[in-house]
Amino acid sequence: MKLPSDADSSGRDLGQQELELLREVIESGTLNCTKGSQVNAFEKSFADRYSVPHARAVASGTAAVHTALNALMPEPCDEIITTPVTDMGALTPILYEQAIPVFADVDPVTLNITPESVAERITEHTRAIVVTHLFGNPCDLDGICEVARDHGLPVIEDCAQAFLAEHNGKLVGTVGDVGCFSLQQGKHMTTGEGGVVITSDDALARHMRLFSDKAWGYGDPQPDHYFLALNYRMTELQGAVANAQFAKLSGVVDRRRRTAAALTEALRGVPGLTLPEAAPGSTHVYWKYPLTVDAKVLEGGADALGAQLKSRGVFCVPRYIQKPAFMCQLFTERRTFGKSGLPYSRLADLGRPEVRYDEAEYPGTAQGLASVVVLPWNEAYTEEHVDFIAAAVKGAVTELSPTGTFTGAAAGETRA
Numbered sequence: 157m158k159l160p161s162d163a164d165s166s167g168r169d170l171g172q173q174e175l176e177l178l179r180e181v182i183e184s185g186t187l188n189c190t191k192g193s194q195v196n197a198f199e200k201s202f203a204d205r206y207s208v209p210h211a212r213a214v215a216s217g218t219a220a221v222h223t224a225l226n227a228l229m230p231e232p233c234d235e236i237i238t239t240p241v242t243d244m245g246a247l248t249p250i251l252y253e254q255a256i257p258v259f260a261d262v263d264p265v266t267l268n269i270t271p272e273s274v275a276e277r278i279t280e281h282t283r284a285i286v287v288t289h290l291f292g293n294p295c296d297l298d299g300i301c302e303v304a305r306d307h308g309l310p311v312i313e314d315c316a317q318a319f320l321a322e323h324n325g326k327l328v329g330t331v332g333d334v335g336c337f338s339l340q341q342g343k344h345m346t347t348g349e350g351g352v353v354i355t356s357d358d359a360l361a362r363h364m365r366l367f368s369d370k371a372w373g374y375g376d377p378q379p380d381h382y383f384l385a386l387n388y389r390m391t392e393l394q395g396a397v398a399n400a401q402f403a404k405l406s407g408v409v410d411r412r413r414r415t416a417a418a419l420t421e422a423l424r425g426v427p428g429l430t431l432p433e434a435a436p437g438s439t440h441v442y443w444k445y446p447l448t449v450d451a452k453v454l455e456g457g458a459d460a461l462g463a464q465l466k467s468r469g470v471f472c473v474p475r476y477i478q479k480p481a482f483m484c485q486l487f488t489e490r491r492t493f494g495k496s497g498l499p500y501s502r503l504a505d506l507g508r509p510e511v512r513y514d515e516a517e518y519p520g521t522a523q524g525l526a527s528v529v530v531l532p533w534n535e536a537y538t539e540e541h542v543d544f545i546a547a548a549v550k551g552a553v554t555e556l557s558p559t560g561t562f563t564g565a566a567a568g569e570t571r572a
């Protein structure tokens with residue numbers, strides 16, 4: 157069975173509504189958001205849905221995180237606490253701001269940072285905390301915000317994978333100071349590339365609008381380019397697709413949640429697996445469906461389960477990003493601005509110790525990445541797709557369990 161994929165039309169709902177709005181844009185001759193109406197309308201709908209006064213559409217999720225960080229105006233070498241298990245687009249903006257990423261360890265099952273791991277990393281140089289709600293599962297946001305409040309620190313929520321997820325009755329993205337979203341090809345809604353930032357803070361909103369538009373004060377009595385900034389504007393073409401996609405978002409999230417719940421029911425009790433479920437009070441929106449594999453129960457652990465699933469026609473990614481983000485060359489070789497090694501190389505001048513990222517300090521990250529198998533998830537999955545995936549997982553578990561301990565009887569699977 158071929159499962160729908162978010163890489164093509166089998167798993168993307170792009171059609172008549174998008175085409176109609178695109179036609180309007182093309183016929184208007186205005187492809188630029190400063191003069192057009194689509195991006196404006198999208199920003200208004202997004203802000204309304206999230207019950208916040210401000211949303212700004214930008215060019216990508218990376219641009220969204222950069223825009224949010226810039227609005228906090230970190231000084232060079234300020235520290236930003238974040239997670240080593242996220243997309244690189246959530247991390248490079250920290251370096252572009254000449255700030256130092258400080259990584260908090262993650263919980264080995266959710267792969268999210270925790271209030272405790274964040275608190276451990278706070279120093280006199282900490283300027284902000286950036287959380288990622290990984291795979292669509294909200295982190296302990298209230299706990300992290302409490303730690304942040306105790307230290308007077310702002311929180312940026314990276315919701316690239318967590319559209320319409322909730323934490324204690326609030327949409328994630330509205331609990332911290334700024335929420336960031338990605339509209340890249342594989343997200344809950346897509347414009348190919350794109351992003352959004354939201355906030356309730358008027359000053360942050362103004363700064364973010366300026367930063368994403370070369371800091372030119374459109375509409376001001378005496379406009380100028382007020383500060384160093386980029387062009388991160390979204391085009392009207394993307395805005396048209398965004399409006400059509402946004403109208404479908406609730407349905408997408410509902411369908412993903414319903415089919416994920418069906419898989420969870422089908423796999424409940426299967427030995428050696430921890431299934432992805434949100435903490436009480438939170439909702440998981442299943443950008444992906446991660447399985448945590450106990451290598452003491454299933455021989456060969458996540459890698460073996462991944463190989464088994466692939467051999468049964470279920471694509472998956474054991475170990476997710478493979479290694480903590482700080483093990484990438486960017487960080488290990490400090491490949492930043494020319495050969496300067498900035499911002500790290502400046503720490504000595506400030507009388508501060510060198511920063512070294514040591515894998516040994518991240519046991520939760522090591523354990524979590526070693527034991528996760530990430531299944532793609534999609535709003536186009538049907539009951540039959542879920543049954544197929546469940547049967548493949550049970551068959552794989554049967555194969556990897558000590559003889560006779562699990563037979564996958566419910567799915568009619570037997571040891572090969």
Ligand SMILES: Cc1ncc(COP(=O)(O)O)c(C=O)c1O
Pocket residue numbers: 216217218219221242243244245246288314316317338339340349350351
């Ligand atoms: C958690 C997270 N943050 C940031 C990004 C960066 O978004 P983009 O690829 O749109 O720049 C992504 C994208 O994949 C992501 O998953």
